[in-house]
Amino acid sequence: MTEQRFVHAQWSSRLAFILAASGSAIGLGNIWKFPYLAGDNGGGAFVLVYLLCVVAIGIPIMIAETMLGRRGRQSPINTMRTLAGEAKASSLWRYAGWLGVIAGFMILSYYSVIAGWAMAYFFKINSALFEHIDAANSTRLFEYFKSSPEFLGIWHTLFMVATMFVVSRGVSGGLERLSRFMMPALLLVLLILDVYAMNSGGFGRGMAFLFNPDFSKLTGEGVLVALGQAFFSLGLGMGSIMVYGSYLPPDVSIARSSLLVTAADTLVALLAGIAIFPLVFANGLSPSMGPGLIFETLPIAFGQMPGGWLFGMLFFALIFFAAITSAVALIEPAVAFLSENQGMNREKACLYSGVGCWLLGLGTVFSFNIWSEVKWLGKTVYEWVDMLTAEIMLPVGGVLIAIFASWVMTRADSEAELKLHDPRHYQAWLILVRYVAPIGVALIFLDALGVI
Ligand code: TRP
Numbered sequence: 001m002t003e004q005r006f007v008h009a010q011w012s013s014r015l016a017f018i019l020a021a022s023g024s025a026i027g028l029g030n031i032w033k034f035p036y037l038a039g040d041n042g043g044g045a046f047v048l049v050y051l052l053c054v055v056a057i058g059i060p061i062m063i064a065e066t067m068l069g070r071r072g073r074q075s076p077i078n079t080m081r082t083l084a085g086e087a088k089a090s091s092l093w094r095y096a097g098w099l100g101v102i103a104g105f106m107i108l109s110y111y112s113v114i115a116g117w118a119m120a121y122f123f124k125i126n127s128a129l130f131e132h133i134d135a136a137n138s139t140r141l142f143e144y145f146k147s148s149p150e151f152l153g154i155w156h157t158l159f160m161v162a163t164m165f166v167v168s169r170g171v172s173g174g175l176e177r178l179s180r181f182m183m184p185a186l187l188l189v190l191l192i193l194d195v196y197a198m199n200s201g202g203f204g205r206g207m208a209f210l211f212n213p214d215f216s217k218l219t220g221e222g223v224l225v226a227l228g229q230a231f232f233s234l235g236l237g238m239g240s241i242m243v244y245g246s247y248l249p250p251d252v253s254i255a256r257s258s259l260l261v262t263a264a265d266t267l268v269a270l271l272a273g274i275a276i277f278p279l280v281f282a283n284g285l286s287p288s289m290g291p292g293l294i295f296e297t298l299p300i301a302f303g304q305m306p307g308g309w310l311f312g313m314l315f316f317a318l319i320f321f322a323a324i325t326s327a328v329a330l331i332e333p334a335v336a337f338l339s340e341n342q343g344m345n346r347e348k349a350c351l352y353s354g355v356g357c358w359l360l361g362l363g364t365v366f367s368f369n370i371w372s373e374v375k376w377l378g379k380t381v382y383e384w385v386d387m388l389t390a391e392i393m394l395p396v397g398g399v400l401i402a403i404f405a406s407w408v409m410t411r412a413d414s415e416a417e418l419k420l421h422d423p424r425h426y427q428a429w430l431i432l433v434r435y436v437a438p439i440g441v442a443l444i445f446l447d448a449l450g451v452i
Contacts (some may be wrong), residue, residue, distance in 0.1 A: 014252045018164035018260050021235075021244045023179040025198065026186070027277050027326030028114050029233040031319060032294050034269040034275045035230055039287035042217025043209040046226050047273070053230035057440055060432035061398045064405035069245025069418050070254065071409075074338055076100055077247065080404070089408045095155030096400040100238030101333045103393040105353065107232075108330040108383050112163065113382075114153025115323035117295055120145065122316035125302055126309035128309075133303035135283040142296045152365040157358065163327040164354035167335055168347055172328045179325050183264075184319040189311070190268065193275035196301055199229040202282030209277050209287060210270075224448035227441065228390035233265055237398030240329050249446040254418055255425065263449055275301075291368075291382075331357065360385070395445075399438050406434040 012310075065429050077097030082261025084093040124130070128140060144152055166172055197203060231237045248254070279297045280287050289296055302312030331353055338349035363371070363381035371381060379387065405414060411430075420426045446452045 001443040014249075014257055017244060017248050017252065018257055018264075019183070020176055021241060021257070021261045022183060022264045023176060023239055023322075023325040024244070024329040025233065025235045025252065025261055025326075026183060026268050027322050028111060028319070029229070029235075029326075030265060030269040031190075031272045031322070032114055032118075032230060032291070033124065034233060035273045035291070036291055036293040037225055038273055039277070039280070039289060039293055041219075041225055042214060043224040043287065044211050044213035045215045045218040045278075046222055047210055048213045049188070049223055049226040050229055051266070053227045053440075054262060056432060057227070057398070057437045058230045058234050058236060059258060059262050060429055061231075061402050061437055062234055062241055062262060063418070063429060064433050065239075065241040065253055065398075065401050066245035066248065066254045066258055067414060068401065068405055068409075069242035070250070071413070071417050072242070073080060073246045075340065076242045077337070077341075079239075079242060083404070083409065084235065086413075087408050087410060089404075093400075093404060093408070096397060096404070097239055099393055099397045099400070100240070101337050103238045103389050103397065104240065104330040104332075105334045105357055106360065106389050106393075108163070108327055109357045110364040110382055111323065111327055111330065112159045112357065112361050113152060113156045113364045113379065115159045115320065116152065116157075116290070117145075118316045118319040119159060120151065120155045120297060121299070122313055125299060125316060126423050130299050130303045130309065130312070132165045132179055133299055135285050135300060137301050138303075139292075139296050141286070141299075142292050145295075146292065146368045149365055149369050152368060154364065156361050158363055159323075159327070160354055160358045160361065163285065163324060163331060164350050166324065167331055168350035169352075170346075172325075172332075175328065176324055179321060182318055182321040185314075186322060187268065187271070188320060189315050190271040190275060192311070193315075194237075194256070194271055196305060197275045197278035198242070200278045200301070202278040202280065205281035206276075206278030207274070209281070210273050213438065220283055220447040224391050224444050227395055227444050228387075230390075231394035231398050233269060234262060235329070237394035237396070237401065239333060239397070242401075243329075243332075247394075253420075255420060255429070269411035367392050369429065391448075395441050399441050402433040402437040406430055 068079060068083060072083050074082060077094050080097045081091055081094040084091055166175055197206065235241060245254070276294060276297050277287060279301055283297070283300055285297060298315070299312065302308035305311060334353040335346065335349045338344045338352060339346050344352070364385065367380035367382035372379065376384065415426055417427070418426060420429070443452070
């Protein structure tokens with residue numbers, strides 16, 4: 001190996017790793033996407049399959065991805081190349097890293113549009129329009145907002161500029177410190193919304209919708225969506241957890257840290273669902289409202305609570321912070337690639353990737369208005385970008401990581417890196433990443449394609 005390994009700084013403690021990894025995992029995926037996908041795919045059965053995917057596929061792959069990162073200690077593409085060299089495997093493995101760079105770029109293009117909605121609602125929620133708002137008016141306001149390419153475009157632009165500012169200035173460290181306070185605050189706000197939902201009159205129906213599985217409502221594609229959401233929400237399959245792993249000190253337990261990050265991520269998603277669905281039923285709305293779900297339901301709660309406008313502003317501000325920590329992690333690989341491998345300086349790399357992402361994001365902006373009928377095989381631009389990333393690229397990336405960690409890397413190496421005290425735990429992990437994850441993902445793909 002002639003390649004010089006980067007000398008990396010390390011996390012001061014296990015807590016720093018857990019907070020940073022949770023900061024990238026917890027984002028719009030938990031609060032905006034999980035409830036709307038659960039609503040679109042029939043509720044309980046979707047949630048159950050999602051949880052199964054998190055436990056049987058997500059956790060083992062998160063352990064594998066963190067482990068590869070700590071062993072390689074470089075950016076994902078170079079880590080894959082180094083580890084492949086170490087295991088005398090094909091250097092083609094570096095393309096697994098590439099897949100992640102492209103997926104992150106594509107995800108950010110629409111992530112920014114939705115984060116822009118949260119910014120817009122932060123500024124709107126204290127207007128008189130939202131006072132004691134009912135379901136019909138809340139829906140109407142959202143439809144009006146969504147129908148304007150200019151509005152959506154402006155907020156998308158502002159979010160992208162904010163993200164690229166953070167990335168180009170390299171001030172994401174400050175953001176991470178800030179998110180130590182933001183994440184607990186977000187949890188608290190969600191809990192208060194949950195209490196509100198309990199008294200909304202729709203709690204029983206909301207909980208039944210979320211937790212009573214009715215498998216007749218779940219399609220093969222719905223199962224694939226649940227799998228994709230598990231990867232998306234945990235931020236797996238694209239090398240970003242690998243980056244965090246590369247800073248993890250050698251004596252920290254990878255398995256335990258991964259479990260904690262997964263538990264935090266799942267908790268936030270479930271708490272968001274528990275806050276939203278009772279409101280949906282109490283106000284006679286339909287759970288399958290699509291991407292507008294939280295923007296149509298939560299303002300009803302804010303409009304009715306005493307001091308709700310202030311609480312609403314706090315909520316949307318916290319979503320903004322949760323989104324921007326994820327956004328920075330989504331685009332960083334593309335910026336790093338352009339500046340390390342293409343010889344651009346960091347500002348230029350930021351400019352190119354930011355503008356590229358912004359342009360692609362316009363496709364999502366227009367999917368909600370002037371291009372809402374421009375479809376290919378029944379899907380809008382937004383739906384295509386989302387499907388290609390969450391349902392294809394992330395699961396494929398994740399399975400490549402699983403295969404690499406369990407079939408290519410030697411057992412001695414993975415055992416030494418994971419340092420699990422109980423050999424049965426190592427054995428269980430090995431079975432999950434070797435067989436369960438790849439076969440499970442393959443079966444879900446075949447099922448969604450209608451082959452089985
Ligand atoms: N997990 C993030 C969320 O739930 C989205 C995401 C997917 C992500 N892949 C990522 C964030 C990689 C950071 C890095 O909102």
